[in-house]
Amino acid sequence: MNYRTLKAVAALAAITTTLPLAAQDREDWPSSVTIGTGSQGGTYFTYGSGFGAMLSEDLDLNAGVEITGGPVQNVTLVETGEHQLGFVTLGPADEARRGESPLMPGTPHENVRALFPMYQTPLQAAVLASSDIQSFQDMAGKRVGVGPAGGTSATYWTRFFENAEGYDGVTISNAGGSDTAGQLKDGLIDAFVYAAGLPTGAYAQLAVENDVRFISMDDETLATMKEIVPAMADFNIPANTYEDQPDDLQTVSLWNFAIAHQDMPESLAYEITKLAMENPERMVSVHAAAKETLAENVLKNQVIPFHPGAVKWFEENGHTIPDNLK
Structure with a gap:
């Protein structure tokens, strides 16, 4: 091999070693991926649409976004391989890992792996300003919209109303x-309780178009919710997260993480x-909630093992992943 040939080989090797990993090793990549998000008007859908474009x-990579019922459905769609990516809150994900998913009861979801932290999902509640509902206790006997079945909102708000004392007669929608915001506006429901990152599009639009009152949790409601849902x-x-919201609101939240199948x-x-x-x-330009999409929040997840590819990036960048999460 002459000098010029050796020089060319060396140059090619240098270029190859500096290429992104994606450019070096794509042979086993799928031609497309589907991201399980949530309903329109929720943070998952906006976040997923923007990240899919990225x-x-x-x-x-051809990345498509699918509207779903939210985390409870997403964790199962990833577990079964129907979706390659999904967004979950840690509560439903942990329950599914332990075989407590309402969609696949008794089947531990052992193929799910965490990728990266997203943001916190606070529970929220609003009524029209003309409503006589001033507190959560006033929702007894009322029609309450809780978001899509299978989502974080419906899962935990329904659990709350069914288990907390003093909420007899609540009708769940x-x-x-x-759509739930529209039902409140049209008088089909009395209250709209939800769970989504801030600001939540459905609430933001509702507050712009209507006079709205946002409900803050009192200490008793907070304690009851945390007792029912320890996560x-x-x-x-x-x-001022929304119009018609001059004061801070006290509530609770769950962390969200992106997940993938272990075979990715x-x-x-x-x-x-x-x-x-x-x-x-760029992530914040997708949705303001992504201000919490930071590597420093990686260990907010203590329940889902991380994918080896995610572990590699975090540990290369100074974040130690405990052995029990690998």
């Missing part, structure tokens, strides 16, 4: 976020995690 643009943590919704190629999981973690400004 995947398509940066990784040259299931629909997507935007919940205290959360404060800042004043390691290089793909690495690149997806890298894209989300290394582009904070």
